Every structure is written in structure tokens, then in C-alpha cells.
Amino acid sequence: MQDLPDISPLLVALNSAQKDAVTAPPEHRLVLAGAGSGKTRVLVHRIAWLIAVENVSPLSILAVTFTNKAASEMRARIEQLVTAPIRSMWVGTFHGIAHRMLRLHWKQAGLPQNFQILDADDQFRLVKRTLKALDMSDEQWPPRAVTGWINAQKEEARRPRDLVDLGDYTQRQYLRAYTAYEASCAQSGLVDFAELLLRAYELSRDDEQIQAHYRRRFGHILVDEFQDTNTLQYAWLRTLAGDSGTMFAVGDDDQSIYSWRGARVENMVRMEHDFPGTEVVRLEQNYRSTGTILKAANGLIARNTNRLGKNLWTDVGDGEAIQLYAAFNEYDEAEFVAGRLREHLDGRCRHADLAILYRSNAQSRVLEEILIRARIPYRIYGGLRFFERQEIKDALAYLRLLHNRHDDSSFERAVNTPARGIGATTMDRLRHIARASEVSLWTAARNAAGQLGRSGANVGRFVQFIEDLHAQTAGQALSAVTEQVIARSGLREHFRKVAGSGAGSGRGDQAEGRLENLDELVSAARSFESDASARPAAEDPDMPVLDPLTAFLTHAALEAGEEQAGPGEDCVQLMTLHAAKGLEFPVVFIVGVENGLFPSMRAVDEGNLEEERRLFYVGITRARRRLYLSYAELRRVHGVEQIGAPSLFLKEVPPECVMETRPRTGVLRPAFGTREPQGAYGRGSGLTPGAAARRTAAGRDHGPGGFRLGQRVQHAKFGEGTILGFDGDGDRAQIEVRFRDAGVKRLMLGFANLRGM
């Protein structure tokens, strides 16, 4: 008998469904992995299994994810599990893999060797400029909409020539923009995110040699978060797999929350048709949450139709009930959250174990305000990332221009940043000249500086500056070049001036940070000098060798980097529900669970409730032990107070999972209207002691006449009601009351003749 490797570590920690998936014969598998069911583990163990047991070479494995974080985590975990070196294995994001192919086959892909990547912001700016050049007005052709349309076309693998002219004026104009935008990209050697995928797809589809090569190479394709794939990504995977490659796709249709940016859950169903013999494995045992939390999640998601079907279970016991809090307004809601956070922090909970999730970013402001006041450290996810910062992009534009003088996008950015007396008029002229002779801005600037009037000299100086910079930095290390760029372009001086001008504290502080970021950029460049991250694995000829500058610029575009300050700090985590996907926390707060906010107004209007429900499902299933839900009866939205009703989703959560933490006052629609007797809401002010002593968004909490916010009152005509807010003083004092029968009224306090109850 042959000496088999010890495979026990590959299986010992797996349940039977996981084992089924991991040890499946090399055939197509679709793993329906519920939240917290160990999907990453299955993926990682599957790869280890293929290598260790099926004797598959790491070279013939392709593992694709959506985020860089997922990719690096996967690689790290495989490395822990397998002794074989896996440096040569292709593990990466869709975009990263596509980029790799395009670097290797730039010629066949019809790209210049030194092509660069446009990030979303670059793309937007370029589209905007393209529209201007076409005399398409911003009002009639919003750049955002045009950009979105172009990307949508690319994601459906449609080139301008594939679009049938329907005689529709709008479509024609869009098409005109698309065509011109493509031409600009081509001329500047630029590739946007969607283009990376589309080119790689076309290359794998149309180039027989390349197709054969990769089909031969990749016997095993593994995909994470399969429910998030778009049409183009799916088509690419099919092409790469051909008839011989086996697909191992892991996903959860119930966690599909990105349809609005092109994700197609249907790909999960299509896979069963397109990849013959696909077997479905369900992972339903959940290792994350308590029974109660799972019951709530299951009950909720069962309302969706067209599910592939799945029911999560656990054997760890029910745990605590989910707490629901009905707040008066968003401040009261934040106070409630802060109070509960305190309780957990007083126990032995780390800050980082606590997360606050919300539907829209705007909701974070009030939470922040209250957390600052409560001196609870927090961190908001979703800010600007390092390489997206203005000053960083400014500096990178110079590097890109050094790399490729004909990169118009970078020329536009660098030429007058900092100001060099090359204003809008001059640039307009320069653009015209460039377009007329079909050359880059750079070429136009070199040839036609004389035609540019007084500013011509400035343009000439800029051209000379770039040339000098290039000559003088030739052969220098990347970090040194970067340092020179920052120093000699005047960027550092520019921000130093702003920082030093001491205009109050706001601007100056910001510029201070920008200077630090520029220094940070130099350090970042240093780590690319040895080109460590892109060093080709000796055994894999398919690893592109990138010079440090290319590697650095690519990294900047493809991995925008960490956002803001130290993730090392122990902080309460604030983020949107979308951003929380894939994460888990012992204690989770979901705030703003109100109709119109969650589900969002839009979703309701467009009948998109199912995706919104999945989003709630995602939120609920982030929680390990404790889950808190809250909504506000009054909320300021876009500066206007709006009356909120509890989210319709709350009624879809099995009532026995939920406990209302305190009886609410008054007459408001209860979350579980049919279940709870009206009387149960009649007692107390419903305010937390803290909240009652503080201001609220509606105004003060103590009004004239000795009324309190939340107090129950009686009106001769309108009957019983609850005080929602106060406004104004003296004779003009108004009071806002929600009456049981008459709805919300604003009354002059002097005439209202309210009686306290």
C-alpha cells in the first residue's frame, strides 16, 4: 500500500456536510453555505485536500474572491494547512487575476505594455471630460449616469459595436460617449476596473492559444461568494473552465445584497445547467450565533420567495432574547446604544466585540456624537482609503506621468496641482489642439506651447519639469523617486503652506494630515523597491515580472489600502450593513429599523423588498451572542423631522425571539401590533433616565409649562397623545404631540390647553 499523507488535520474539524464538500471527487460542486457555516473553511480545506490527497499541483488551481482581504486570508489559511509551497498558486480577486493575465498577454490583449489602471474616481473624471469634449451637457447627460451605463455595458460584455442602434436618441448619445471614452482610454493606455475583466474575458474567449493554455493549466477553479458574481465574471469563469475544468463554487443566495451593482444570484442556478453534473452541497449548521438569533434570521428570510432553500441550525442553545428598543428619536436611539455598550464594556467585553450596523452612512453622525460624549472609542468603516486620498492621487499622477507621458488622465491632474498658472482656458485650448491632431496632451503641450498665449510658457515649464524629473530620477529607487516628486512638484510646499496658514483649526489640521500621508506614501513606495509582493515564483512562468513602479501603481489602484487610523486600537465598530457582510461580532446593534429607512424608501418604491430583507438577514446573522434592534419614532431626515414606523421586517421576526426592552409610551403603532395589548404601552415616559436629561433633536426635552418629552397628555378635541417635542419660547412656544387618533399635531402651547396624565 502506498504511503498516504496524513490527512487527518484536513478533516478533523469538519462536520459531515463540510466533509462531503471537501472530499468530493473532482467534479463540479455548488456549496450552498449559510451564514456562519464555515464556508471559508470548506474552501480552504478543499484546496488543501486537492493538493494533499488528490495530488493536484498548486499550479493548476485557480481560487477567486472578490476582495483582497478574502484572498489574502485564504492564502494564509491554506499555507497553514499544507506543507507544499503554494506561492505559485493563483489566488486572487477577479480583478487581480484579470490584471495578471493582461500583464502577461498585453500584446494579445491589444494593450500597451505599460498600461495603467483607472480607479472609479479616475474613470468618473475621464468620462466627465469626455462628455465635455463631445459637448454633452452635464444636466442632460449626468456623468454619473453615463459612467454607470458604460460599466453596465461592460459587465454584460457589450462593446460599442455590439450595441444595436435602436434609433433612440438617448441610446445614441450614450453610445457616442462610450465610444469616445474607449478611445481616450486607448490613447492614454488606461484600463478601468470593468475593462480589466472584459479584456481578460475576451482574451480567454477569443485567443485560442491562451484559452487552451489556461484550460490546460487550471483543472480546478474555486470561487468564493459566488452569489456576487456578475454576468461578465460568470462568463469568464465558464470560458476558463471549458469542458475539463472543475468548478467549486461557494455562495449563499440569501446573502445576495449587491444586485444593484450587477451581481446575479441567478448564476447559482445557471451553474447547475452550464456545468453538467453539478452537485449541490448544503452547509446549514451554524457555528456563530445562538439559537434565538438563528431562529429570528430563519423566520425572516423564509418570507422571501425563490430561495434555493436552506435552514440554519445550531446545537449551542438559545441564548438571550433579541432586544428591541423603540426610541423617540435618533438621539434617544443613540443614547440607548451607548447605554448598552457601557453595560457590555463594564462586563469583560472588548470594544472591538461590539458593532453598530446601520442602513445608510448618514446615520453614523448622531451615533458618533453620542459616542464621543460618552467617551467610547469607536471606528467607522468605509471612509476614504489611503490611495484614494486627494494628496496621494496627486502625487501618484506625477509617478504615472513619469511612467507614461501620454497618460492624459494623469497629465490633467498633475499639470496644475499645485497651481502653475495653467488654468481652464489654457487647458481647453490644449485639449482642442490635442484632439485636432489626435495626440496626447503631452505631445500637444510639447509641440504647441507657443500657440497657448501667455500661459504657453507655463506649459513649457511644466513639460521641462517632467523631463528633468525623469532624467534626474532615472535609476533611482522608487521611494527616492517618490520623495523627489513630492518635493519638486511643489506638493509638499503647497500643503505646508495651508497647514501653516493657521486658518482656524479645520483646514490646517487637514493639511497636516496630508503632509503625513505624503510621507507615508514614500514609505509605502519603499516596500515595493524589492518588488517582493510581485516576485515571480521560480516554478511558475505565468507570473508576470513587474518593475517596482508598475507594481506600486497597480497596487495603488487595485488595493486602495487601509482606511484611516489604526485598526490596532480597540474600538467599537460602526459600519453599514453592507460593509458588515462576512464579519461577525459577539454583540451587534442594528439601528434605524424603520420603514422608509430599512427597508429604504427606494427599495419599497421599486418593490425590491427581498434584497432588503436579505440585508437584514445578513445583519442579524453577524451577531454571535447578543443582538439589539432599535428604531426611532421621530427622525430628522435631510433636515426634516419625519415620523417613523417600525420596519415591516420586525413583524416578520418570530415574536418569541424578541423582547422589547421597555414599554414604550403611548399610542404609537407597536412593532407587534396584533400581539401586544395597547395598555402595555401606557406606562412611564419611555425615556432612558439619561435621555430625559438631555436635549433631543426635536428641541428641548423640557418644555414650557412643565411638560416632559414623552409625557402623555390629554387634549379637549384630539384626545390622548404623547409629547414628541417642543419648539420656540414664550408666546410662540409650540408643542408637538402625537395623538392616538388624530395623528401628530403641532400646537401653540398657550392655546392647546393640554392636561398632563
Next chain:
DNA sequence: AGTAGTTTCATTTTT
């Protein structure tokens, strides 16, 4: 060129 005043517009976001 820089700023102050005005207008507009408001899910969700990774690559």
C-alpha cells in the same frame, strides 16, 4: 487663484 456665497442633492460599494 483662491474664497465666499449659492445651489443641489441626498442607499448600499469593491475592484
Next chain:
DNA sequence: TGAAACTACT
């Protein structure tokens, strides 16, 4: 309400 983008001054 408040940020960001845009316009109109100086």
C-alpha cells in the same frame, strides 16, 4: 441638515 459641487466675485 450638511456636504459637495458649482458660480461669482475680488
